[in-house]
Amino acid sequence: MNEARPPAPNSGGGEAIGRIALLLLLCATTAGGFLWLPPARGFQNPALARIVVFHVPCSMAAYLASGVATWYAIQYLRRRDLGDDIKSRVSFALALLFWVLTTLTGAIFAKVQWGAYWNWDIKQGAILMLTLIYVAYFALRAAVADPRKRATLAAAYCLFAALSAPFLTYVLPNSTPDTLHPKGTLQGGLSPEYSLTLWGGVLGLCLVYVWAFRVHVAVETLQMRLHKRARRQRRVVSATVWPPAPAQN
Amino acid sequence: MELRTRYAVGAVALFAVTTLVAVSGAVSGTGVRSDVKAALLWIILLFAALSGLSRAFVREEEAGTADALRLAAPATAVYAGKWLFNTALVLVVEAVSVPLFLLALPPETVNFRLLIGVLLLGGLGLSGAATFVAALIAQASAGKSALFFIVAFPVLMPLLLLATQATVGVFDAVPAHHARAVGDLGVLAAYAVVMTAAALMLFGYVWHE
Numbered sequence: 055m056n057e058a059r060p061p062a063p064n065s066g067g068g069e070a071i072g073r074i075a076l077l078l079l080l081c082a083t084t085a086g087g088f089l090w091l092p093p094a095r096g097f098q099n100p101a102l103a104r105i106v107v108f109h110v111p112c113s114m115a116a117y118l119a120s121g122v123a124t125w126y127a128i129q130y131l132r133r134r135d136l137g138d139d140i141k142s143r144v145s146f147a148l149a150l151l152f153w154v155l156t157t158l159t160g161a162i163f164a165k166v167q168w169g170a171y172w173n174w175d176i177k178q179g180a181i182l183m184l185t186l187i188y189v190a191y192f193a194l195r196a197a198v199a200d201p202r203k204r205a206t207l208a209a210a211y212c213l214f215a216a217l218s219a220p221f222l223t224y225v226l227p228n229s230t231p232d233t234l235h236p237k238g239t240l241q242g243g244l245s246p247e248y249s250l251t252l253w254g255g256v257l258g259l260c261l262v263y264v265w266a267f268r269v270h271v272a273v274e275t276l277q278m279r280l281h282k283r284a285r286r287q288r289r290v291v292s293a294t295v296w297p298p299a300p301a302q303n
Numbered sequence: 304m305e306l307r308t309r310y311a312v313g314a315v316a317l318f319a320v321t322t323l324v325a326v327s328g329a330v331s332g333t334g335v336r337s338d339v340k341a342a343l344l345w346i347i348l349l350f351a352a353l354s355g356l357s358r359a360f361v362r363e364e365e366a367g368t369a370d371a372l373r374l375a376a377p378a379t380a381v382y383a384g385k386w387l388f389n390t391a392l393v394l395v396v397e398a399v400s401v402p403l404f405l406l407a408l409p410p411e412t413v414n415f416r417l418l419i420g421v422l423l424l425g426g427l428g429l430s431g432a433a434t435f436v437a438a439l440i441a442q443a444s445a446g447k448s449a450l451f452f453i454v455a456f457p458v459l460m461p462l463l464l465l466a467t468q469a470t471v472g473v474f475d476a477v478p479a480h481h482a483r484a485v486g487d488l489g490v491l492a493a494y495a496v497v498m499t500a501a502a503l504m505l506f507g508y509v510w511h512e
Binding site: 131179183184186187189190193194197198203206207209210211213214215217218221222 | 435440456465490
């Protein structure tokens with residue numbers, strides 16, 4: 055009973071204040087996106103093009119989550135601590151969630167700007183294949199029964215995929231001239247209102263990611279401990295019952 | 304070890320030829336554009352190569368020789384051996400199926416120097432990445448052959464796209480396509496180097512699991 059516990063994610067007054075601040079930040083960026091921003095000039099549908107302040111933060115949070123997943127995959131291979139495997143997997147799942155959100159907001163954006171939800175733009179293709187990598191990661195995990203083996207294979211695949219992904223997301227979109235996505239907009243093509251809302255959204259979603267990450271990791275760590283203890287107790291019970299006492303007379 | 308299963312090479316080459324016949328039979332007389340031909344060529348090559356490469360480590364685990372290899376040789380040597388064999392396999396498949404492809408579906412023009420470069424670098428990248436995935440899959444408990452395709456495909460996607468884009472430049476005379484193909488060759492080389500080096504470094508962790 056007196057094992058060291060991980061700090062519960064919802065303890066302490068500082069956490070509560072932080073969460074209220076995060077809520078306010080998200081409200082502010084959402085309201086800013088819907089109500090405050092002027093319609094974007096130079097777009098097919100200037101009012102709807104404001105979705106960019108939701109689309110870009112989703113992709114940033116997904117990049118952050120993928121980076122954290124890769125980092126803990128490296129840590130797992132170095133230290134062989136199953137806690138690192140949990141962190142890597144949780145972050146991987148959250149990254150998938152944010153990629154899906156990026157794709158959905160991007161599809162709405164594409165409908166109003168380019169005329170169809172799906173245009174086979176090079177970045178749309180890249181995100182589809184990126185999503186396939188995540189699906190393959192979980193398929194690989196599902197196919198291995200032993201937890202340590204599963205963790206090692208998953209970490210190795212995560213690193214391997216992390217090395218091939220830049221070819222999809224960076225090299226290919228930049229090597230071809232025929233993409234519909236704008237280039238270099240984030241480096242100075244934004245008005246101050248847009249910069250503020252967009253980067254506020256990035257900060258907000260990244261904090262949401264950190265929060266979800268910590269809650270999930272805490273839950274999964276507790277689950278792992280419960281399993282371990284249940285196994286240990288079973289072993290104790292079977293050790294006392296087995297071998298069976300020889301029958302009397 | 305691998306040389307004792309030479310029929311594997313024959314089987315994979317035959318697989319490529321069969322696919323090729325099926326594809327060219329299906330599209331013959333429909334006047335396929337050159338860029339579609341480039342895509343068809345790489346899809347045939349990819350699937351033929353994957354069907355052979357998936358077996359590399361599974362065979363050792365099934366025959367029970369993997370543990371002996373683990374004791375006898377360092378991981379890097381084992382991986383290098385498998386990688387060399389798989390590279391040879393891919394190159395043989397290419398050498399057999401590409402000339403037939405050019406005969407069956409002749410494109411407008413063929414830039415042979417560029418074609419050889421694309422095939423060589425693409426083949427190196429293909430075997431470098433697929434060998435590692437094969438090592439991963441050999442450790443999995445169930446559904447190995449289907450899983451190999453699922454897991455290898457997304458990792459190989461950049462290679463497929465780059466090689467197809469470069470082959471478009473091989474198959475037509477548009478100067479812009481040609482220049483882009485030369486640029487793609489460099490990226491293909493980078494892909495092959497990165498994937499092979501990463502596989503060499505990560506293989507030790509997977510192998511001794």
